[in-house]
Amino acid sequence: MARQHDTTVSAELLLHPFVATRFNADVVGDIGQVTAPPYDVLDRRMVDDLLNNHPQNIVRLVLPGMVSEPVRSANPYTLAASLLERWREQGVMVSDPEPALYVYEYGDAATQVCGLVGALELLPNAQVVLPHEHVIPDIVADRLAMMATTRSNLEPILLVYDGYGSTADVLEDARSRDPVTDVRAPDGTYHRLWAVRDAVDIRAVRQTLAPHQALIADGHHRHMSYLQLRRRHRSTGAGAGPWDRGLALLIDHSQFPLRLSAIHRSLSELRLETLRPVPGFEMSTLEPCTAGPPSAPARPGQFIVSDCSQYAVISSTRRRDRTVSDAEVLHTRLLPGWGVSEDQVGYHHTVKQTLRSAHQDAGVAVLLHPSTVAEVMDVVRAGKMMPRKSTSFGPKPRTGLVMRLFDDEM
Numbered sequence: 510m511a512r513q514h515d516t517t518v519s520a521e522l523l524l525h526p527f528v529a530t531r532f533n534a535d536v537v538g539d540i541g542q543v544t545a546p547p548y549d550v551l552d553r554r555m556v557d558d559l560l561n562n563h564p565q566n567i568v569r570l571v572l573p574g575m576v577s578e579p580v581r582s583a584n585p586y587t588l589a590a591s592l593l594e595r596w597r598e599q600g601v602m603v604s605d606p607e608p609a610l611y612v613y614e615y616g617d618a619a620t621q622v623c624g625l626v627g628a629l630e631l632l633p634n635a636q637v638v639l640p641h642e643h644v645i646p647d648i649v650a651d652r653l654a655m656m657a658t659t660r661s662n663l664e665p666i667l668l669v670y671d672g673y674g675s676t677a678d679v680l681e682d683a684r685s686r687d688p689v690t691d692v693r694a695p696d697g698t699y700h701r702l703w704a705v706r707d708a709v710d711i712r713a714v715r716q717t718l719a720p721h722q723a724l725i726a727d728g729h730h731r732h733m734s735y736l737q738l739r740r741r742h743r744s745t746g747a748g749a750g751p752w753d754r755g756l757a758l759l760i761d762h763s764q765f766p767l768r769l770s771a772i773h774r775s776l777s778e779l780r781l782e783t784l785r786p787v788p789g790f791e792m793s794t795l796e797p798c799t800a801g802p803p804s805a806p807a808r809p810g811q812f813i814v815s816d817c818s819q820y821a822v823i824s825s826t827r828r829r830d831r832t833v834s835d836a837e838v839l840h841t842r843l844l845p846g847w848g849v850s851e852d853q854v855g856y857h858h859t860v861k862q863t864l865r866s867a868h869q870d871a872g873v874a875v876l877l878h879p880s881t882v883a884e885v886m887d888v889v890r891a892g893k894m895m896p897r898k899s900t901s902f903g904p905k906p907r908t909g910l911v912m913r914l915f916d917d918e919m
Contacts, residue, residue, distance in 0.1 A: 520635035521719040524627035526608035528917035541692035544909035567909030586658035609704040612683040628754035652734040660915040662756035664908040666728025672761040726902035751915040771877040773863040775855040777870035781816040787846035806878040813876040832891040836899035856898040
């Protein structure tokens with residue numbers, strides 16, 4: 510995104526080379542089998558499938574609380590740190606010999622995404638990296654404990670900016686060479702990495718990115734954890750160090766536009782028949798889910814509510830404000846109107862997960878219409894934030910291809 514306040518912002522969007530740690534194919538075999546989707550889209554069933562396919566899957570580090578045996582009393586983050594150290598000693602993971610930026614290309618037959626992975630300079634309050642969603646404190650605390658204990662960034666946050674193809678030459682030059690990693694993941698997507706170590710290319714990237722702002726597409730909780738970890742070290746007098754940066758993937762949205770999907774809600778312990786009217790909304794008659802409810806509302810300002818056997822469409826009757834997202838409408842008007850508290854709300858990336866959770870929790874699924882990137886930027890430029898878990902940019906990068914360990918930069 511082009512910077513909106515150049516007269517008041519002197520900080521720059523900076524992406525630094527870093528020493529990458531990667532899985533060793535000579536030890537683990539197919540690297541695609543040890544990668545995983547981002548941690549926040551994984552449920553218990555998905556984690557079990559990943560570990561059944563390969564016991565050294567990255568989820569053992571990223572989600573240790575979910576994979577640890579219940580009888581163990583050790584702190585899960587400590588277990589993850591010990592496992593990371595052991596894997597390095599055994600050669601399961603190895604560090605590259607020198608710092609680099611990385612060109613990362615991924616996709617499938619229909620979609621291709623390509624961007625730059627590096628160590629992002631953390632600049633609190635500089636309006637360089639723009640969040641657009643509120644965060645859940647417990648999740649921030651979890652990711653902070655993970656980073657602090659393992660002394661690592663195990664997966665990059667995803668940022669988008671409008672560079673108008675200004676890094677295209679660097680990307681194309683790297684992709685003309687043999688990649689350092691070229692794998693196919695179990696979901697059928699391909700993932701390729703190229704190291705960029707040439708000083709001229711790195712300087713070109715630095716100059717190109719400097720005047721831009723970047724929008725957080727995925728990783729609000731990890732970005733907040735980056736900032737808190739930096740603050741923690743600085744408050745103890747530690748001074749400058751690897752905690753001043755965080756692993757990030759930057760995508761030029763004008764060159765490789767990402768999809769934007771909604772994150773749906775499940776509301777536990779709620780009956781569809783008891784939803785009372787809320788002023789400013791109309792609710793259709795209940796229809797049977799003979800073939801399942803519609804997968805998404807037809808337009809902004811609409812919500813589909815379902816208990817898996819019936820569904821209805823709820824529509825706002827008020828004029829739409831583009832700086833007020835549907836997620837905000839849901840949380841500030843509909844949920845209070847139904848007497849639903851925040852601890853009854855679950856967040857899900859797919860309709861299937863949402864319906865399953867609603868059924869298991871004796872509740873209701875609420876399906877939302879996705880926002881557009883322009884609408885997200887309207888919210889940010891208005892100085893506002895969307896509710897937690899409002900948007901899902903995709904396709905998302907795969908976890909486990911490239912990591913950053915603080916001890917490699919000390």
